[in-house]
Amino acid sequence: MTMKTDPAKPPGPATAGRRSHVPGDGSAHAAAVERAQKGMLHEARDLKRTRIGADVLCEALLRQGVDVFFSYPGGVILPLYDVLGDYPELRHVLVRHEQGGAHAADGYARVTGTVGVCMGTSGPGATNLVTGIGTAMLDSVPMVAITGNVPSALIGKDAFQEIDINGITLPMTKHNYLVRDADELPRVVAEAFHIARTGRPGPVHIDITKDALQQETRAEHPTHAEVIEGLPGFRPNLEGHGRQLKTAATEIANAKRPVILAGHGVLHAQAWDDLRAFAEKTSIPVAWTLLGIGAMDETHPLAYGYMGMHGWKHVNRAIQSADLLIAIGMRFDDRVTGNVRTYAPYARIVHVDIDPAEIGKNVAVEVPIVGDAKRVLQALTPMVPETKIEERREYLDQLADWKRDSEASSWHGSGAWRDGLLSADYVVERIGELTDHRATYVADVGQNQMWLARYTGFREPNSHVSSGGLGTMGFSVPAAMGAALGRPDRETWAITGDGGFQMTFQELMTLVADDIPVKIALLDNKKLGMIRQWQEIIYAGNYHSASLPGPDFAKLADAFGIPAFRARTPGEVDDAIRAAQAVNGPALIWFEIAEEQNVFPMMPAGKGLSDLIEKWGGADE
C-alpha cells in the first residue's frame, strides 16, 4: 500500500486534521485537551501505589493534550520511566540521540500547531537537546523540553552527570524552570505549555531534580485561570492598535505597487485563510519568507513567490520596486533583506508582528502593528477598500512578466544539469508533483533546503518544515520523524543532503523500531554543497572541506532494514519516488546528483536584493 493521499479525495478545508494552539477556541484540539483534563484528574486513576512527582508530570502532560513525546532515558530520569507503564496513552518514542528527540518534537509541533515534547536525562542528555532547543527558539516553535537533574542535595557539587543546564538554556528558551519540589510540578508544567504556545511561540525548558520526581505529592493541577493569574508578566497583546490599523488601511488604499510579505507568524496564527481573503480583497500579490512557505497556496493567482538570499529574482525585484510592503509575522531577517541600506528603497512599511521587539529591530517602519496575524488581518480586511484585479492590471502584468523571466532561469526541466548529470531542482520538483504537493516536506540545511523551497510547489499550510533561523544541519530526518507522527494523514518526506544526513542518521533505527513511515530523499552530491558554492564564488575557488566522502547509502539503509532505491539519471527519478511511496514504512532514495550544481540566484552576504548572482560557470547553470 502507499501512504499517498487519494487524489480523488477533495482537499477539504485547510484546517482539516489540524490542531489549534489556542486553548478554548472551539477547535478539535482544544476539545481533546478539555476531555483529557476532565478524565485525567489523578483521583480518577487508581495507582495502587503512592503518587509521586513522576506521576504528576505524566498527568500534567496528558492534561495538556500530549499524546507522544520523544525521549532517551538516563540515571536521574529513571523515576519517570518507572511509572510510564501506568500511562499507556502517553506514547514514548525512544530516539537514538537526544538531539533527534528535540528535532522530532519540533517537527511534530510545526505540522500540528501544538506543543512538541522532548525529554532527556541530566548532563550529556540535556546538552544533547540544546541544538534542538536553539533550533526551536530561532524559529519560534512551541516546544517543552524536560530534563532530569541530579538530586537537589547534589546540585552545585559537580555530581555525576551534573551540568547547569538551566544556565545553558536560559538565553535560548522563552522561559525555563528548575523544579526541586514535586508540589510545584503541576503549576510549572501548566505554565510551561501556556508560555510555549501563547503569543509568539517558543521553547520552554523544565529541569526536574531526581528527588522531585520521586517525592510523594498530593499537589492539585491548576486551572487555566490560575495559570494566567500566576504569570502577571506574560500578557501578549493580540489585538492590533485601532489607530495604527486605520493608518495601515490608508497606506494600503494609496499604494500603487504594494507587496505582502508573509512569514511564519501567519502559520503560527493559523491565519492562512485570512491572508488569502485580505490579498483577494485588495488584489495585492503575496511573497513569502522561507518559513512563510505554505501560508499561501502557490497555485493561487496572487501567490508570487519565495523572497530573499536564494529567493526568486522576480520576487526580489517586486520588493525592490514596491511602494508599500505589508509585512505580516516576519522579522526582516538578514537573509530576507540583505543590506538593509539598499532594501526596498521606494517602500513604506506596514509591519505586523506579535512580538513588539521585532518591530523596528532590523528596519525602521512607518506603521507598526503589534498583534496576532489572524486577529490583525480579520480587523484590517474590512477596513481596506476593495481593489479589483483589473484596477492593478498594469502592475500585476509587469510582475507576471518578471515571473516568467525569472522562472525560466536556473531551472532544468529535462532533469539534466551539465553533461546530463542529475539536477537537484528537478528531483524536488518531481517529489512535489508525485505527492500531489500535499505531503509534508522536511528540509535539511544548505542547497537542498533552497532547492526544496524554490521548486517543490507548496499548496498546504504547515506542509513545509525547515530550520530557518538557526540553520541546523541534521534537522531533516529527525524532524520528519516527528512530523510523520503529527500528521499521519499526510505522506512525510525528508529531503536532505549527504552532509546533514550523516549528522543524524542514527534516527533511521527509530523510524524502523517505531514504524514511522518517513520517505527520505537523499540528495547526494558528495559535497557540502553550500560550502562548495560559497568557496567557489566568494572565496575564489579556494576549496577546503567541501568534499565529503560518504558511505554506500544503500547498504547503510539496508543495514537498518530500510528499503533503498537509487537514481542517477533523470529517467530513474519518477520510478524511484514511486517505489519509495509503495513501501509500507520508511524508505530511502539515494539520488546521486550533479556534484557541482549551484543554487541560483544568490545574494552574497552584505549585498542587496538587487545584487543577485544568477550564473557563474556558464550557460548551463
Next chain:
Amino acid sequence: MSGDPGSNGRTPRDTPASATSTAKASSPSDDAPTIAEAPPGPAHTAPPPRALPGSGETRRHVLVAIVMNKPGVLNRVSSLMRARNFNIDSLAVSKTDREDTSRMTITLHGDDVAVEQAAKQLYRLIDVLKVQDVTSDPTVEHELAFVKIRATDSNRDEVLRLVELSRGRVVDLADGSVIVEVTGTESEIDTFVSLVRTYGIKELVRTGAVVMARGSGSIEEAIKR
C-alpha cells in the same frame, strides 16, 4: 557546522565581482550595490539609502523595571543585556513594598531606538512586569558611595572640610583613613571622587543610581495584574 560560511565573521578574501578576473565568466560587472529597479513612470532619482533604525546618537538612559522577586531574575536580565549587545553602566536591585516584586534601575548608553529595543527585549522575559524609560521624565535620582580616603594627621582636617562642603558624612574614622558616605547624582559623586583623589583613594563602592519619577504617577500602579 551549518551550511553558511557567510557568518564566519571573516572578511571574504575576494568579492564575487572581483573573482571574475580569475576566468570565471558571467557575473555582475561592478562592485557597488546596484540601485533598485525603479518603478515605471517618470524618471526616478536614485533613492537615498534606507535609514537604519535609530539616530546613532548615544546618550545615557535610565530604565526602571519592575520584575518578579524570584531566584534567577537578575541573571535573566543581565544575560539578556549581554546577549543583545547592550552595555549596562549601572544596575541597582532591591525588593519593593510588595514581597513578590523587585525593582531594577538600569543605566545604559545607547541611541533612543537601541534603548527602546532593550526595553522591548526585557518585556520578552516572563518575569518582567513593567519597564519604563524615564530618561526624559522629571525624576529624582541619587546614588550612594562609600569612599575610603587616605587621611594622615597632616591633611585630615583638609579632607574633613572637603567632605563637609560636599555634604558627605564620615561613617568611619581610623588611623590613616576615613570612610566617607556621599549621596547625589552620578556626576556629583564623580566630582567628589575626583576632588579627593589627590589624597589617595584606598577603596570605593557605589550603589548605582536609583531613580523615581516625580509627581503622583506610579510605575507599580501602572502594572495590570
